[in-house]
Amino acid sequence: MTIDAKLERLQALFSEMDRALIAYSGGIDSTLVAKVAWDVLGDRALAVTAVSPSLLPEDLEDARVQAAAIGIPHEEVQTHEMANPNYTSNPVNRCYFCKSELHDTLKPLALSRGYPYVVDGVNADDLHDYRPGIQAAKERGARSPLAEVGISKAEVRQIARHLALPWWDKPAQPCLSSRFPYGEEITVAKLQRVGRAERYLRELGWKNLRVRSEGDTAKIELLPEQIKEFVLATELPDLVSAFQEFGFVYVTLDLEGYRSGKLNQVLAPELLEART
Incomplete structure (x- = not known):
């Protein structure tokens, strides 16, 4: 499937959703998701950034600036994974507890606002790495449009550049x-x-x-x-x-x-x- 075809399929996925809340970190993956969601859904899309001690203040500021440039409504919520000893003890599945906290926070927010879907920035390459957080998101009904379409990390950057996102080559910045x-x-x-x-x-x-x-x-x-x-x-x-x-x-x-x-x-x- 060509890049253009994958972008069209990504746009079609959001058309089918009608309303969506994006788990938006400000990284290029979730930024692309937010951009396409906004282009398709307009104000029926909402980007939400989870704020906690594991997020650099400058990354939060980047998320704010990028969301404003895209035009998508953007909100911030506090998450409390640091209160969970299953997280702070740093086991090999630490990310499971991080994403559990994230989606346990976002899902009720989405439902209360009338968004039937919570979507994230997981891409197709992420499915081939050890990412226990993906399972936590799936258990809570989150969707991963990039992975569903089969868009790799390199293709994320290609599409972002095609859409004139100035952050298309932004380095990855996990928590x-x-x-x-x-x-x-x-x-x-x-x-x-x-x-x-x-x-x-x-x-x-x-x-x-x-x-x-x-x-x-x-x-x-x-x-x-x-x-x-x-x-x-x-x-x-x-x-x-x-x-x-x-x-x-x-x-x-x-x-x-x-x-x-x-x-x-x-x-x-x-x-x-x-x-x-």
Whole structure:
């Protein structure tokens, strides 16, 4: 199926829904969903962003700016996954409890406002990764239009660019809880520490990155082709000093570089094979 045909099918899905509430994080996947929903449904579409300590303030601001540019009505709700020890203990299925909280919040809101559907930004590639949150969303009746049409991450960006969305190449930015190895307790202070470290690096000009946190150690991940330039261009003593002010004791650089889903490499093979 061509890109144009997939876009037409995506538009048709929203026509069939008539009214829809979009679980809108501000990432390019949910932004594309919000854009198409608005184009098809107008004010019968509503974008809702869940706000919690795992969302960077600048990502929330991006979501606001992007929704305003699209024109879609946008609201924010507080979610409370940090109150759930099943989440904060950071088990391998942590995302299940995150998405459970999200959709347990969004579904009643949608029904009370007359939206029969809650839709998210899950794409076709996500179905082939270990994503326990997808199951939680399905259990609560959420739909994933991009996945239903078979739109991959690369095709999301192609369609977004075709629709003149200026954020079509925006780097992926999963929640801050994804920066911790499974089994390490997640706290608000740790989330803030990671957020400050990543913000520091972005202000230096590095965009596609992660700061992984393990105990007192920060591990910086950059695109492999940028590692040499980073070492040569960065005042490393200043960086270490800044990270220590944020609360880290040790600062390291991952020589393999950034790779999405890297923390999942420690999972047992049977978990990776039993993908949603």
